[in-house]
Amino acid sequence: MPTLPMTAAGHAALTDELAERTRIKRPHLAERIQQASADEPNLIENSEYQAALGEQGLNEARIAELESKLARAETIDVSKLSGETIKFGATVTLTDQDTGEERICQIVGEPEADPAKGKISFSSPLARALIGRSKGSVVAVETPGGDKSYKVEQVRWLP
Known part of the structure; x- marks a missing residue:
């Protein structure tokens, strides 16, 4: 299993x-x-x-x-993680390249995902696009509402 x-x-x-x-x-x-x-x-x-x-x-x-x-x-234990590269547990600050709107999300496991609270599943399209990237990267994500582009502004490790 x-x-x-x-x-x-x-x-x-x-x-x-x-x-x-x-x-x-x-x-x-x-x-x-x-x-x-x-x-x-x-x-x-x-x-x-x-x-x-x-x-x-x-x-x-x-x-x-x-x-x-x-x-x-x-x-x-996210508090024991560090680094500039985005991976599971990272809290990421993004800027929507179309609207300039800032968004903060944490990459978490599927059972705890709650997009309305900024917790996205590691298997979601956005998380998959972010994992392995770092500050300054621009990622493109295909969403039901159309393609979105985000710039990574900050990567943090919050418990």
């Missing part, structure tokens, strides 16, 4: 979510199911029971997914 690279912060976030789902949400859902079945014994027509059962199924699926990801996790 292939490993999943992720930052220490990403690993901690998945571990916290797993703990919350197993220690808090799982017992709460079991209690809701028990209460709903006590309130209305006809379980087929008991909408609260059916809703809680569905939510329990989704929670258990997410728990299994988190356990699998954490079992395959290869945690990379």
Whole structure:
């Protein structure tokens, strides 16, 4: 089974979510199911029971997914990385060559990627274009909205 690279912060976030789902949400859902079945014994027509059962199924699926990801996790301590060359974990400041707009993003593992928060997966088109480059480089990226060109302004190693 292939490993999943992720930052220490990403690993901690998945571990916290797993703990919350197993220690808090799982017992709460079991209690809701028990209460709903006590309130209305006809379980087929008991909408609260059916809703809680569905939510329990989704929670258990997410728990299994988190356990699998954490079992395959290869945690990379970004604070121990350095250098001018962009690689996994780098926080990069870019300038859009068309608009002049500045963008800051960190290259992270797929489980922790959140483009709205500036965390891009190492397998994303932008990250693939950036990896191996350094300050001053200009990269071209094919996006759904058309081709984009970015200049690398800064490479930092933030935890």
